[in-house]
Protein backbone atom coordinates (compact mmCIF):
# COMPACT_ATOMS: atom_id res chain seq x y z
CA UNK A 211 0.00 0.00 0.00
CA UNK A 212 1.38 3.38 -1.02
CA UNK A 213 2.14 5.91 1.70
CA UNK A 214 1.67 9.67 1.59
CA UNK A 215 -0.96 12.36 1.85
CA UNK A 216 -2.83 10.96 -1.17
CA UNK A 217 -2.25 7.28 -0.44
CA UNK A 218 -4.86 5.09 -2.10
CA UNK A 219 -6.40 8.02 -4.01
CA UNK A 220 -7.02 8.34 -7.73
CA UNK A 221 -6.27 11.73 -9.27
CA UNK A 222 -6.77 13.32 -12.67
CA UNK A 223 -4.60 16.27 -13.70
CA UNK A 224 -5.34 18.14 -16.94
CA UNK A 225 -2.58 20.07 -18.64
CA UNK A 226 -0.23 17.56 -17.02
CA UNK A 227 2.46 17.56 -19.72
CA UNK A 228 4.06 20.82 -18.61
CA UNK A 229 4.47 23.43 -15.91
CA UNK A 230 2.06 23.51 -12.97
CA UNK A 231 0.13 20.40 -14.08
CA UNK A 232 3.30 18.34 -14.48
CA UNK A 233 4.67 19.41 -11.09
CA UNK A 234 1.30 18.67 -9.45
CA UNK A 235 0.95 15.25 -11.07
CA UNK A 236 4.47 14.39 -9.97
CA UNK A 237 3.84 15.50 -6.39
CA UNK A 238 0.46 13.70 -6.24
CA UNK A 239 2.17 10.48 -7.43
CA UNK A 240 4.99 10.92 -4.91
CA UNK A 241 2.29 11.28 -2.22
CA UNK A 242 0.76 7.93 -3.13
CA UNK A 243 -1.92 8.82 -5.70
CA UNK A 244 -2.47 6.93 -8.93
CA UNK A 245 -2.61 9.69 -11.52
CA UNK A 246 -4.19 10.07 -14.96
CA UNK A 247 -2.23 12.67 -16.92
CA UNK A 248 -4.32 14.49 -19.51
CA UNK A 249 -2.92 16.78 -22.20
CA UNK A 250 -3.21 17.51 -25.92
CA UNK A 251 0.56 17.57 -26.49
CA UNK A 252 1.64 14.01 -27.29
CA UNK A 253 5.45 14.19 -27.02
CA UNK A 254 5.41 16.17 -23.76
CA UNK A 255 2.76 13.85 -22.33
CA UNK A 256 4.93 10.78 -23.03
CA UNK A 257 7.98 12.30 -21.35
CA UNK A 258 5.81 13.42 -18.40
CA UNK A 259 4.59 9.83 -18.05
CA UNK A 260 8.16 8.49 -17.92
CA UNK A 261 9.08 11.09 -15.32
CA UNK A 262 6.04 10.43 -13.12
CA UNK A 263 6.29 6.65 -13.32
CA UNK A 264 9.65 7.04 -11.59
CA UNK A 265 7.71 8.38 -8.58
CA UNK A 266 4.52 6.31 -8.68
CA UNK A 267 1.66 4.91 -10.73
CA UNK A 268 0.38 6.85 -13.76
CA UNK A 269 -1.49 6.57 -17.06
CA UNK A 270 -2.09 9.07 -19.84
CA UNK A 271 -4.97 10.27 -21.97
CA UNK A 272 -4.20 12.36 -25.05
CA UNK A 273 -7.09 14.73 -25.65
CA UNK A 274 -8.03 18.33 -26.11
CA UNK A 275 -10.05 19.11 -22.99
CA UNK A 276 -12.27 21.49 -24.97
CA UNK A 277 -13.38 18.78 -27.45
CA UNK A 278 -16.96 17.53 -27.32
CA UNK A 279 -17.31 14.72 -24.77
CA UNK A 280 -13.76 15.18 -23.42
CA UNK A 281 -14.95 15.47 -19.81
CA UNK A 282 -16.69 12.08 -19.96
CA UNK A 283 -13.72 10.45 -21.75
CA UNK A 284 -11.27 11.75 -19.16
CA UNK A 285 -13.33 10.56 -16.19
CA UNK A 286 -14.05 7.17 -17.82
CA UNK A 287 -10.33 6.65 -18.48
CA UNK A 288 -9.44 7.25 -14.83
CA UNK A 289 -12.19 4.95 -13.59
CA UNK A 290 -11.24 2.27 -16.13
CA UNK A 291 -7.53 2.36 -15.21
CA UNK A 292 -7.80 2.85 -11.47
CA UNK A 293 -11.36 1.93 -10.42
CA UNK A 294 -12.58 5.28 -9.06
CA UNK A 295 -11.87 8.98 -8.71
CA UNK A 296 -10.94 11.10 -5.68
CA UNK A 297 -9.10 14.19 -6.93
CA UNK A 298 -9.81 16.21 -10.06
CA UNK A 299 -7.29 18.94 -10.87
CA UNK A 300 -8.65 21.01 -13.75
CA UNK A 301 -5.56 22.92 -14.77
CA UNK A 302 -5.24 23.05 -18.58
CA UNK A 303 -5.34 26.66 -19.71
CA UNK A 304 -4.60 28.87 -22.71
CA UNK A 305 -4.17 32.57 -23.41
CA UNK A 306 -6.82 32.38 -26.15
CA UNK A 307 -5.85 32.50 -29.82
CA UNK A 308 -7.42 33.47 -33.13
CA UNK A 309 -7.57 36.19 -35.77
CA UNK A 310 -10.53 38.08 -34.30
CA UNK A 311 -11.69 39.09 -30.82
CA UNK A 312 -14.56 36.60 -31.17
CA UNK A 313 -12.20 33.71 -31.97
CA UNK A 314 -9.83 34.61 -29.16
CA UNK A 315 -12.68 34.95 -26.67
CA UNK A 316 -14.32 31.68 -27.68
CA UNK A 317 -11.05 29.71 -27.56
CA UNK A 318 -10.16 30.94 -24.06
CA UNK A 319 -13.65 30.32 -22.72
CA UNK A 320 -13.81 26.85 -24.31
CA UNK A 321 -10.63 25.56 -22.65
CA UNK A 322 -10.33 27.65 -19.50
CA UNK A 323 -13.96 27.73 -18.38
CA UNK A 324 -16.39 25.52 -20.32
CA UNK A 325 -14.12 22.45 -20.25
CA UNK A 326 -13.59 22.89 -16.51
CA UNK A 327 -17.32 23.02 -15.86
CA UNK A 328 -18.04 20.01 -18.10
CA UNK A 329 -15.14 18.04 -16.59
CA UNK A 330 -16.49 18.67 -13.10
CA UNK A 331 -20.01 17.64 -14.12
CA UNK A 332 -18.70 14.43 -15.69
CA UNK A 333 -16.84 13.59 -12.47
CA UNK A 334 -19.77 14.26 -10.14
CA UNK A 335 -21.11 10.66 -9.89
CA UNK A 336 -17.65 9.35 -8.93
CA UNK A 337 -16.73 12.22 -6.62
CA UNK A 338 -20.04 11.71 -4.81
CA UNK A 339 -18.97 8.15 -4.07
CA UNK A 340 -15.53 9.16 -2.81
CA UNK A 341 -16.30 12.56 -1.20
CA UNK A 342 -13.62 13.88 -3.49
CA UNK A 343 -11.87 17.16 -4.09
CA UNK A 344 -11.74 19.42 -7.14
CA UNK A 345 -8.82 21.80 -7.60
CA UNK A 346 -9.14 24.44 -10.30
CA UNK A 347 -6.22 26.49 -11.60
CA UNK A 348 -7.50 30.03 -12.00
CA UNK A 349 -5.12 33.03 -11.90
CA UNK A 350 -4.57 36.37 -10.22
CA UNK A 351 -5.32 37.66 -13.75
CA UNK A 352 -9.09 37.81 -13.75
CA UNK A 353 -9.28 36.02 -10.41
CA UNK A 354 -8.11 39.09 -8.46
CA UNK A 355 -7.09 41.88 -10.85
CA UNK A 356 -7.41 42.42 -14.60
CA UNK A 357 -4.20 42.78 -16.61
CA UNK A 358 -3.77 39.90 -19.09
CA UNK A 359 -6.34 39.97 -21.92
CA UNK A 360 -10.13 40.30 -22.07
CA UNK A 361 -10.60 36.64 -22.89
CA UNK A 362 -8.09 35.32 -20.34
CA UNK A 363 -9.25 37.54 -17.49
CA UNK A 364 -12.92 36.84 -18.21
CA UNK A 365 -12.33 33.08 -18.30
CA UNK A 366 -10.32 33.05 -15.06
CA UNK A 367 -12.80 35.32 -13.26
CA UNK A 368 -15.50 32.90 -14.40
CA UNK A 369 -13.61 30.07 -12.73
CA UNK A 370 -13.88 31.79 -9.36
CA UNK A 371 -17.66 32.00 -9.75
CA UNK A 372 -17.78 28.39 -10.89
CA UNK A 373 -15.67 27.29 -7.91
CA UNK A 374 -18.02 29.01 -5.48
CA UNK A 375 -21.13 27.66 -7.16
CA UNK A 376 -19.96 24.04 -7.28
CA UNK A 377 -18.58 24.22 -3.72
CA UNK A 378 -21.91 25.51 -2.49
CA UNK A 379 -24.02 23.01 -4.41
CA UNK A 380 -21.87 19.89 -3.94
CA UNK A 381 -20.83 20.38 -0.32
CA UNK A 382 -23.80 18.20 0.64
CA UNK A 383 -22.00 15.27 -1.03
CA UNK A 384 -18.78 15.93 0.88
CA UNK A 385 -17.16 17.25 -2.29
CA UNK A 386 -14.79 20.19 -1.83
CA UNK A 387 -14.12 22.60 -4.70
CA UNK A 388 -11.32 25.17 -4.53
CA UNK A 389 -9.32 27.38 -6.86
CA UNK A 390 -5.70 28.47 -6.91
CA UNK A 391 -4.80 31.93 -8.21
CA UNK A 392 -1.12 31.72 -9.14
CA UNK A 393 0.88 34.83 -9.85
CA UNK A 394 3.87 34.74 -12.21
CA UNK A 395 5.15 31.17 -12.33
CA UNK A 396 8.18 30.00 -14.31
CA UNK A 397 6.60 27.78 -16.97
CA UNK A 398 6.49 27.91 -20.80
CA UNK A 399 3.13 29.70 -20.37
CA UNK A 400 4.77 33.01 -19.49
CA UNK A 401 8.15 34.49 -20.05
CA UNK A 402 9.10 32.47 -23.13
CA UNK A 403 9.20 35.54 -25.34
CA UNK A 404 9.83 38.01 -22.56
CA UNK A 405 12.82 40.33 -22.43
CA UNK A 406 15.17 40.43 -19.45
CA UNK A 407 13.73 43.88 -18.71
CA UNK A 408 10.18 42.57 -18.59
CA UNK A 409 11.15 39.71 -16.25
CA UNK A 410 13.07 42.16 -14.03
CA UNK A 411 9.98 44.37 -13.95
CA UNK A 412 7.81 41.46 -12.76
CA UNK A 413 10.36 40.54 -10.09
CA UNK A 414 10.48 44.17 -8.95
CA UNK A 415 6.67 44.28 -8.69
CA UNK A 416 6.59 41.11 -6.54
CA UNK A 417 6.91 41.41 -2.75
CA UNK A 418 9.14 38.33 -2.57
CA UNK A 419 11.27 39.66 -5.44
CA UNK A 420 11.08 36.58 -7.66
CA UNK A 421 8.81 34.48 -9.85
CA UNK A 422 7.29 31.32 -8.41
CA UNK A 423 8.10 27.75 -9.40
CA UNK A 424 5.57 25.15 -10.59
CA UNK A 425 6.49 23.07 -7.54
CA UNK A 426 5.35 25.90 -5.24
CA UNK A 427 1.91 25.85 -6.86
CA UNK A 428 1.85 22.04 -6.80
CA UNK A 429 2.23 22.16 -3.02
CA UNK A 430 -0.86 24.39 -2.77
CA UNK A 431 -2.71 21.94 -5.02
CA UNK A 432 -1.64 19.03 -2.80
CA UNK A 433 -2.92 20.86 0.29
CA UNK A 434 -6.31 21.47 -1.36
CA UNK A 435 -6.51 17.94 -2.76
CA UNK A 436 -5.65 16.26 0.55
CA UNK A 437 -7.44 15.84 3.86
CA UNK A 438 -5.28 18.66 5.25
CA UNK A 439 -7.87 20.95 3.63
CA UNK A 440 -10.87 18.96 4.89
CA UNK A 441 -12.74 22.13 5.97
CA UNK A 442 -11.68 24.30 3.02
CA UNK A 443 -14.16 24.69 0.20
CA UNK A 444 -15.16 27.50 -2.15
CA UNK A 445 -11.81 29.21 -1.57
CA UNK A 446 -9.63 30.96 -4.13
CA UNK A 447 -6.11 30.80 -2.73
CA UNK A 448 -3.70 33.42 -4.03
CA UNK A 449 -0.13 32.17 -4.46
CA UNK A 450 1.67 35.08 -6.09
CA UNK A 451 4.66 35.95 -3.92
CA UNK A 452 2.77 39.05 -2.89
CA UNK A 453 2.38 40.53 -6.40
CA UNK A 454 -1.20 41.68 -5.81
CA UNK A 455 -0.53 43.27 -2.42
CA UNK A 456 2.70 45.06 -3.37
CA UNK A 457 2.16 48.58 -4.64
CA UNK A 458 4.94 50.65 -3.14
CA UNK A 459 8.72 50.45 -2.74
CA UNK A 460 8.73 50.99 1.01
Ligand SMILES: NC(=O)c1ccc[n+]([C@@H]2O[C@H](COP(=O)([O-])OP(=O)(O)OC[C@H]3O[C@@H](n4cnc5c(N)ncnc54)[C@H](O)[C@@H]3O)[C@@H](O)[C@H]2O)c1
Pocket residue numbers: 224225226227228229230231248249250251254273274275276301302303304321347348349350391392393394395396397398399400
Ligand atom coordinates in the same frame (compact mmCIF):
# COMPACT_ATOMS: atom_id res chain seq x y z
N1 LIG B 1 2.49 30.22 -15.46
C1 LIG B 1 1.85 31.19 -14.86
O1 LIG B 1 2.42 32.24 -14.51
C2 LIG B 1 0.38 31.06 -14.55
C3 LIG B 1 -0.19 32.03 -13.73
C4 LIG B 1 -1.53 31.92 -13.41
C5 LIG B 1 -2.28 30.87 -13.89
N2 LIG B 1 -1.70 29.95 -14.70
C6 LIG B 1 -2.54 28.86 -15.18
O2 LIG B 1 -1.94 27.65 -14.83
C7 LIG B 1 -2.39 26.63 -15.71
C8 LIG B 1 -1.20 25.83 -16.19
O3 LIG B 1 -0.33 26.72 -16.86
P1 LIG B 1 1.25 26.52 -16.91
O4 LIG B 1 1.84 27.82 -16.54
O5 LIG B 1 1.65 25.28 -16.23
O6 LIG B 1 1.41 26.39 -18.50
P2 LIG B 1 2.12 25.31 -19.44
O7 LIG B 1 2.03 25.88 -20.80
O8 LIG B 1 3.47 24.96 -18.89
O9 LIG B 1 1.19 24.03 -19.31
C9 LIG B 1 -0.12 24.03 -19.79
C10 LIG B 1 -0.43 22.63 -20.32
O10 LIG B 1 -1.81 22.60 -20.65
C11 LIG B 1 -1.96 21.92 -21.88
N3 LIG B 1 -3.18 22.37 -22.54
C12 LIG B 1 -3.52 23.62 -22.92
N4 LIG B 1 -4.71 23.61 -23.52
C13 LIG B 1 -5.14 22.33 -23.54
C14 LIG B 1 -6.30 21.70 -24.01
N5 LIG B 1 -7.27 22.40 -24.64
N6 LIG B 1 -6.43 20.37 -23.85
C15 LIG B 1 -5.47 19.65 -23.23
N7 LIG B 1 -4.33 20.20 -22.76
C16 LIG B 1 -4.17 21.53 -22.90
C17 LIG B 1 -0.71 22.31 -22.68
O11 LIG B 1 -0.44 21.39 -23.74
C18 LIG B 1 0.35 22.31 -21.60
O12 LIG B 1 0.97 21.05 -21.48
C19 LIG B 1 -3.17 27.34 -16.81
O13 LIG B 1 -4.55 27.23 -16.55
C20 LIG B 1 -2.75 28.78 -16.67
O14 LIG B 1 -3.75 29.66 -17.11
C21 LIG B 1 -0.39 30.01 -15.03
